[in-house]
Amino acid sequence: MKIVTWNCNGALRKKLEEVDSLGADLLLIQECENPESSSGHYRDWAGDYLWLGNDKNKGIGVFPRNGNNVSRLNWYGEFKINAFKRSHRSHSWSTADLKLFLPFKFNDNYTILGVWTKGSDSEVFGYMGQFWKYLQIHDEDLSKPNTLIVGDFNSNAIWDKSDRWWSHSGVIGEIAELDIYSLYHHRKNEDQGSESKPTFYLHRNKNRSYHIDYAFVSEDLLNSSDIEIGSIGDWLPLSDHMPITITISS
Numbered sequence: 405m406k407i408v409t410w411n412c413n414g415a416l417r418k419k420l421e422e423v424d425s426l427g428a429d430l431l432l433i434q435e436c437e438n439p440e441s442s443s444g445h446y447r448d449w450a451g452d453y454l455w456l457g458n459d460k461n462k463g464i465g466v467f468p469r470n471g472n473n474v475s476r477l478n479w480y481g482e483f484k485i486n487a488f489k490r491s492h493r494s495h496s497w498s499t500a501d502l503k504l505f506l507p508f509k510f511n512d513n514y515t516i517l518g519v520w521t522k523g524s525d526s527e528v529f530g531y532m533g534q535f536w537k538y539l540q541i542h543d544e545d546l547s548k549p550n551t552l553i554v555g556d557f558n559s560n561a562i563w564d565k566s567d568r569w570w571s572h573s574g575v576i577g578e579i580a581e582l583d584i585y586s587l588y589h590h591r592k593n594e595d596q597g598s599e600s601k602p603t604f605y606l607h608r609n610k611n612r613s614y615h616i617d618y619a620f621v622s623e624d625l626l627n628s629s630d631i632e633i634g635s636i637g638d639w640l641p642l643s644d645h646m647p648i649t650i651t652i653s654s
Contacts, residue, residue: 407652410634431466449467453468474509517551564597587620602646631648
């Protein structure tokens with residue numbers, strides 16, 4: 405079984421032939437347009453898809469291929485930090501406050517959380533902070549066999565801050581407590597922050613590359629799974645991100 409996650413950098417409708425060439429059973433695409441609001445060809449191609457976004461032109465799309473199927477999981481919850489002497493509205497949050505996370509079932513067998521973290525300079529809990537908040541609510545939902553967390557996290561250990569408990573390395577430690585691990589780092593035997601293969605090229609500049617897209621899998625899938633990052637020669641003309649292919653042997 406082959407699962408591909410890719411931030412397509414917009415206009416997926418113009419890149420269908422290339423993405424089909426990956427031969428995936430499941431495509432999880434960030435920064436794609438909503439098929440419902442796009443061309444008929446793209447809508448027909450999308451099939452029985454899932455999509456989530458605040459802008460019809462940019463969201464997360466989940467596209468099953470080859471007769472496979474997906475069903476949305478309607479996860480919702482709230483979390484509150486009770487360690488402070490005085491309460492403040494920033495001490496609590498709900499699933500609906502966080503962006504963008506799309507949980508679903510794949511073939512009624514795999515639980516998958518699609519991720520495209522959002523953030524801005526004005527937000528303290530941007531990017532990995534958004535995922536940390538999500539994790540506080542949904543750790544039990546993710547603590548099951550056959551679970552994957554995949555997508556564009558916009559994060560790397562090189563940007564850790566020592567006084568921030570939701571820094572990249574801290575969150576990696578938290579999901580490890582759930583027996584969920586980065587497939588790339590397991591397979592390549594590399595440390596977080598020392599990745600030899602980038603997944604993102606800022607402004608498509610080959611000299612400004614980072615590893616910010618990930619596939620995390622539950623421990624039961626770790627040794628039966630492999631991972632491959634697309635080549636810059638094939639994919640940089642199409643996007644600033646490289647596709648990640650996760651292969652799970654049955």
